Amino acid sequence: MLKIVMDTAGDLPDGWKEEYDIDLIPINIIHNEKTYLQGIDINYEDFYKIVEEEGAIPSTSQPTPYQFIEFYRRIANKKDQILSIHVTEKLSGTMNSANQAAQDMKGEFDITTFDSASGGLGMGMMAKEARVMDRGGKYLSEIVKRLSKIREQQKLVFTLNTLKYARMSGRVNHLQAALASLLKVKPIIELKNGTLEMGEKVRSRAQSIDLLLGKMEKEFGNQRIMVGVIYARCQKDGIDLLQNVISRFNCAEAVLGELSISLAAHFGPGTLGMTAYPVEE
Numbered sequence: 001m002l003k004i005v006m007d008t009a010g011d012l013p014d015g016w017k018e019e020y021d022i023d024l025i026p027i028n029i030i031h032n033e034k035t036y037l038q039g040i041d042i043n044y045e046d047f048y049k050i051v052e053e054e055g056a057i058p059s060t061s062q063p064t065p066y067q068f069i070e071f072y073r074r075i076a077n078k079k080d081q082i083l084s085i086h087v088t089e090k091l092s093g094t095m096n097s098a099n100q101a102a103q104d105m106k107g108e109f110d111i112t113t114f115d116s117a118s119g120g121l122g123m124g125m126m127a128k129e130a131r132v133m134d135r136g137g138k139y140l141s142e143i144v145k146r147l148s149k150i151r152e153q154q155k156l157v158f159t160l161n162t163l164k165y166a167r168m169s170g171r172v173n174h175l176q177a178a179l180a181s182l183l184k185v186k187p188i189i190e191l192k193n194g195t196l197e198m199g200e201k202v203r204s205r206a207q208s209i210d211l212l213l214g215k216m217e218k219e220f221g222n223q224r225i226m227v228g229v230i231y232a233r234c235q236k237d238g239i240d241l242l243q244n245v246i247s248r249f250n251c252a253e254a255v256l257g258e259l260s261i262s263l264a265a266h267f268g269p270g271t272l273g274m275t276a277y278p279v280e281e
Contacts, residue, residue, distance in 0.1 A: 002083060002134045002143075003076045007063065007094050008038045009087035010116070010123030011230065011257040020131040022124075023075045025068065027094070027262040031058035038261050047261045048233060048269065057165060060262045062094035068101035072109055081140055082111045085127055085147070087119040088194035112140060117151050117194040121228035121257040122275040126150055129226075146280065154277040155219050156191040158230060159208035161270020163187070188212065189267075209241060209272065213248065216274055224250045227276040232259035233269035241272060252279045 004020070006012075008027045017024065026037035031050055036042035036058075051057055063071070068084075076082055084102070089095035095115050102111035116123045126147050133143045160166060166189075185201040186208035202208050216227075227245055231238030235258075242256050259271055 001077075001080045002130075002140065003080050004127050004130050004134070005071075005075070005082060005084040006123055006127045007086050007098075008260050009092060009094065009119045009262045010085070010127065011121045011260050011263075012124040012127070013121075013228075013255045013257045016124060016128055020128045022127045022131065023071075025063050025071045027260075028061045028063065029058050029261060029265070030061060031056070035061075042261065044233070044258070044261060044264075047264065057265055060265050062092050062097050065097045065100040065104065068098055069105060072101065072105060072111065076109060078109065080109070082109055083130055083140060083143065084111060084113045085116055085123060085130070086113065087123065088117045088191070089115050090117075090194035091119070091196070112144060114144060114147055115151075115194075116147075118154060118156055118191060118275070120156065120259060120263055120273075120275065121230045121255070122154055122156050122191075124257060125226060125228055125255075125275070125277075149280070150277045154275060155216065156273065156275040157188060157212055157215050158267070158271055158273020159186050159188055159205075159212060160267055161186070161205070161234070161272070162268045165264075165266055165268030188215070190215075205237075209244075212241075212272070212274055213244065216245075216249070216276060220249070220276060220278065222250050224252050224279045224281075225276045226279060227251050227254040227274060229254070229256050230259050230271070230273045230275065231256070232264045232267065232271040234272060237270075237272050241274070245274065249276075 005023045007025050029036040084098050086095045098113045130143050187201045188199040229242040246254050
């Protein structure tokens with residue numbers, strides 16, 4: 001049996017965890033010297049309550065190799081294969097922890113780690129694709145080959161409603177973030193080769209959403225694509241964008257997902273974005 005693992009810097013639409021049998025290893029959320037496990041003892045509302053009431057943004061850290069080892073032993077039998085899909089190693093040490101655990105467990109478990117070069121819903125879409133292929137009788141080597149192709153073709157672009165979180169976390173260029181915040185503009189941020197780059201900056205939310213759509217249209221044209229819309233505490237904006245995407249693009253599937261706490265800690269409420277890749281013909 002193939003066990004598919006994903007860390008919680010990735011997002012899954014409602015119901016996907018159960019439907020596609022995806023095991024989630026939590027990212028650590030740290031506040032006042034106490035460590036919480038995302039999705040287990042801290043949820044979205046807990047996180048935003050800390051931010052709003054205390055004016056502090058909890059920090060995040062990757063699962064340790066020991067946490068990975070304990071997790072793998074809990075979810076798998078020794079006859080299982082494990083495919084462990086993780087957030088881009090250029091922004092987190094999660095992949096390194098998974099690799100170290102896999103090395104330490106050689107001979108005990110058959111573990112394949114995979115750097116998504118992404119995060120958020122892009123990772124969740126990869127995990128779902130892996131399960132669909134697995135249920136279709138594909139070998140693990142074929143699944144990894146397909147995920148590698150998705151990694152090459154996937155585009156992730158989003159806009160922030162506030163620069164406070166990004167500036168404090170240091171996930172985008174500090175000087176650029178400070179300047180954009182001062183000017184009260186809405187920046188476009190893209191994930192390129194596993195790193196975040198700040199692009200165009202516009203004055204209004206509507207303009208930033210138009211830019212998101214324009215970038216995706218330029219990238220994919222009329223290709224048939226898998227699309228995910230990501231939002232952080234702005235569900236109505238997410239639903240509106242999803243409806244726009246469905247009417248404007250040639251979608252094989254279009255899904256909606258809430259940005260995980262571990263990413264919301266860096267980008268903040270109001271974050272809105274899209275990720276997509278072409279369907280394999």
